[in-house]
Amino acid sequence: MKSSVAGRFGNLIPLPQSIHIRPLTFATPTWQVCCENTDPRIRASLQRLLPRGWKQVESPREANLLLIAREHASIPDSLSPPIRKEAYRLEITPRQVQLWSGEARGLFYGLQTLSQLLTQSHSLPCGVIVDWPDLEMRGMHLTLGNGHMPTYDRLREIIRQLAHFKFNNLHLEYDASFQWERYPFIAIPSALTKDQCRSLIALAEENFLELIPTIDSLGHQELYLCHKELQHLRELPNSNAELCASNPKSKIFIQNLWREVLEVHHNARHVNITGDEVFRLGRQCPRCQKRTRLGHQADLFFDYYGELSRWMLERGHRPMMWHDMLASHPERLRDYPRELMILYWNYWGTDARKWEVTHGLPSDLPHGDIATLSPQLRKLYSRYWLHPLTAPHFTPWPYLRFFAERGFDTLGASSGSPVLEEFPFAGFASRIKNAKSMAAGVKAAGGKGLLHTHWGSFASIETAWTDIAAAGDYAWKSREEATESFLHRYEAQCLGTGGRFVPVAKQYDQLIYPDTPAEFHVSERLPTVAQLQTLQKKWTSLQATCPRHTTLFDALAPSFDLANVQLTAIRHSIDHLRPQLGNGRDEPLDLSAAFNGRTQRILPGMTGSCLNMKPGRHTALGISLKIADGRQGRYNALILQGDKNPQGPRHIELPLANKNYDRLFFFHTSAYGGKGEEIARYQIEFANGGIDSLPVIVGHNIGDWFQGEQILPAALVAWQGFSNTHDRGRRMLYVSWWKNATPSRPIRRITLTTSQTGGHVTLVAITGRRLQGSQPAPSRQNDDLITQKMEQQARRFEAHYRDIYRKFCVLEHIPLALQKLNAARYRP
Structure with a gap:
């Protein structure tokens, strides 16, 4: 002791x-x-x-x-x-x-x-x-335009609190939260005035922080290009995501924005010109397409960002850029000015010393996908991905060394926001580990600093103070420390709740953000209502007795309301639909002769689009199924044609040798399908010539593989997992079913046909069931009462959320946050 x-x-x-x-x-x-x-x-x-x-x-x-x-x-x-x-x-x-x-x-x-x-x-x-600090630059990045923008007074308090944890810079990403004079239609009513910005800059300087201005300068243009006055600058006619890099007017627009910001930040030593996630670069406009077809995508990106970097340096400001597009298109990296600072972001890596995947190009890269990359990329990155000390596993934080060895100052970027969850809190342990291990990686690679980010789409910065404190702590003194030890220190320093906080925080993570995924045991791994209610009571008790930093307790309180809505809805869906599955003897079908893809890459052009399912026999919702082995490049899935998979087959025939089944269970998922859109049709042909069919409709009997819906009218979640042990983003496999009205008729074959719409289907297994024994009775739940209960819970959540966040956030962002969190989506 x-x-x-x-x-x-x-x-x-x-x-x-x-x-x-x-x-x-x-x-x-x-x-x-x-x-x-x-x-x-x-x-x-x-x-x-x-x-x-x-x-x-x-x-x-x-x-x-x-x-x-x-x-x-x-x-x-x-x-x-x-x-x-x-x-x-x-x-x-x-x-x-x-x-x-x-x-x-x-x-x-x-x-x-x-x-x-x-x-x-x-x-x-x-x-x-x-x-003294281990890292020279210790920063926080905060978006103001995405949602949950703090009020001006609250921003002043945040600056002081960051200084208290010895941060020395704060990136403010303005977007629609700056009162633009040249483009006044962009600004929201509560946008910061230029005088308020100057006041924040002065306050930051008083607290030895540099306020670093940030503007999305090519991608993430949604808050600009949604306005008709700027839509002529789009890369895609119907998308607000990116500016056209080839359009000279795009550069004029961005430079005009920067001129206004730099009028206020005239003494800024650094500026963040972003450059991340320009996914549709060169996909549409004729000028961009021509260069892309010739393999000049790196040139297209360099012409835009090389010029903007030099433009900043000429004005005395050192530019910073996110790393991902530079890593994906490194051919012109040698031509960027070495004053450019590279921000290597990875929000999923935790404290593992060896990784199953590495992040980049453009997503997570499993071992099986290395062979699919160009020889040039393999040659360039292999020694960074697979260091002798960690091989055959991937090496953590590879791009820190890659960029540093090419003469760039590098910073690592961790995150405290739930960037992959429509939930108003990201959990405790994974975010603390992310900051701690990234700081260790930066120190080991001789990097410049750590930038801890918070993206306001689904959660307020007020929910993130534990991991913000951890980022400040480990950037100052990088070391190994158990998460529980840090939480005890945080509680003693910031809360003063006498040791009661840490057990509640651990229980919160276990129920809401478990370390291991549910996989094929979704229904069994759901928390009970009693567990959630007990946890909420403990949190409320802490909230009432905390003598110091009560903001954290206030900010997290509505998350319990939303968790209750989710839990009630998911349990009701399972109880309501499960009797339709029936009881009987299962026979997983052999689909191997028709496989044309892999669960390790269900989006053929995107590394890391992975359903990380273990091969072999499994049971999901009482149904036996077989997942084929997709390791070492073997095919184990059927991937139909779609806009993002134009090379996929339009139809696939699966012979069934005249077998009889009462049910056919289809284990599948979708990508890029619009809600209500029929993206495929499964046609069942009987031996006597009769035909029946099952339309596959997004939002009805199939959902999206990535963060898809958890509740559907005619499907259940069969598998839910992570793409790898570092990524807590929800990956989904669904089961939908076809009922045979005439089970005595043998089935000759099943034909899978794409609807040639935007989305496509990935099918990984089919199981036939012959009903036996007693059958489950239909659900006796009163749907009207359940619906009424969930509507009451949703209203309680929304009212509680408004009441709490009006103290912290600008008022027009509260409805925006509630729209994104969308408690109504859980209603039956």
Whole structure:
């Protein structure tokens, strides 16, 4: 058991580099401060952090807090100049507290440490802290336009809180949340005024943070191109996703946006010009298509972003870009200015030392897909993906080394937002692990820093304070630490709930974000109503008794309401539809002769579009099925033609040798189908010439493989999993069924026919069932009562959400958030 003194030092966030404890305490009724540094920001910090009644004295002998504007000899000589500026030494004796640093920035961080010790108790433990950061840049990225934009006053509080955790930069992605003068129709009513932006910049500087402006500069243009005045700039006529990179007017538009932002951020050292996820680059306009067909996609991207990078450098701003498009099209990488900083984002990697997949090109890359890449890419990346120390597994964080060895400063980007879940909280453990392991990867690769991101689509930044604190902690001192240990430290420093928080946080993750997927046991792995209610009661009790940072408890409270809606709806769907399956003897059909694809890549052009199902016999919802082995490039799925799979077959015939079945179960999933769209038809032909058919309709008896619907009128989720152990995104396989009205008639064959619409079907198994024994009775649930109950739960969630988030977010973003979270989708 740690002593209380050791515990108070050990609960500091970030944890200092060096702590020497002495078994004495310091206490004073009045702080008398002697400060050698004249930076007004230090006096402002003292005013904010010390108890009222402190006074400044001239003589060091009179002071019980002495701020010495010199570097102490204990600071290591090996530190780089930027790191030295942030280093400090804090010594606490029974009579005096001494804080040493050669720079105002170091004194500021030492005062944050002192403030955290005072938060835990008015008396201070004696000891010596010698401290400096491992990473030079420790940042937070926050989108303002996607949803959950904090109010102006709340943004000011967020800046101060980030500084308290020793972050030194904040990326603000403006988009529609900036009051544009040239394009006023873009801005939402609560957009920040330019004066408010200047005020935030000044506040950040007072707290030794750099406010880094960010604008989506090619992709993610939805908040711009939705306006008719700008639709002529689209790459695709019916898509708001990207600007046309070949259109000179696109560059003029983006430069006009940047001119307005840089008018406010005129002293910005860095700017984030984004460049991520330009998925449709070169897909539509004739000029772009011509270059793409000639294999010049990298040239197209470079011509746009190389010019924008140089444009920024000419104006004295160092550009930053996300890594993914550069990694996917590296042919012109040598031509980018080396002042460009690369932001390597990976939000799924956790703390595994060896990976099953690697992230990139353009998604997750399993081993089986390496052979499908071009020889040039394999040659370029193999030694980064498969380092001798980790082979045959993939090496974590490969692109940090790749870009660094080509002369670029690199930062790693982790995430605290539920980027893959329509749920208002991302969980605790996976987000903390993501920040911790990315920081370790950056340090090992000699990278510049860590950028922890939060994308406001489904959740507010207020839900992410545990992982934000973890990002600040591990970017300052990278180390191995159990998640539970960090949560105990966070609770002691930020919540003060006496050890009750950590068990509740662990239980939350176990119920809502389990470490292992349900796979073929979806119904068995659902939490019970009693478990969820017990957890909610514990959370409410913590919320009522937390003496400090109550925001986290408030922000997460509505997630329990939505979880209740989900659970009620999913259980009702299973109970309602399962009797239709019947009981009997199952016979999985052999489809191997017709297989033409793999579950490891159900989108033929996209690595990582993977249903990571184990081969062999399984039971799902009481149905026996067989998953063929798709490893080492073997086919184990039927993938029909669609817009994204134009080479797929239009129809496939499956002979059944005149067998009799009462039910046929189709285990399948879809991609890119519109809701209500018939994307295929399964035709059953009897031996006597009769025909029956099963239309395959998106949103009715099939859903999407990626984050698909969990409740359908005529299908159930048969398998739910992750594409790999690092990716918590929901992957879906559904089972729908055909009932044979005349079971005595033998079935000659099944023909699968595509409807030649946008979406396509991937079929992995068919099982025939002959009914035997007693059959399940139809569900006796009162659908009207269930519907009424879920509507009440949905209204309760929405009302609770509005009540909580009106304190944190601009008002027009609350309906936007509720629309995306869409509790109504769970109604029967």
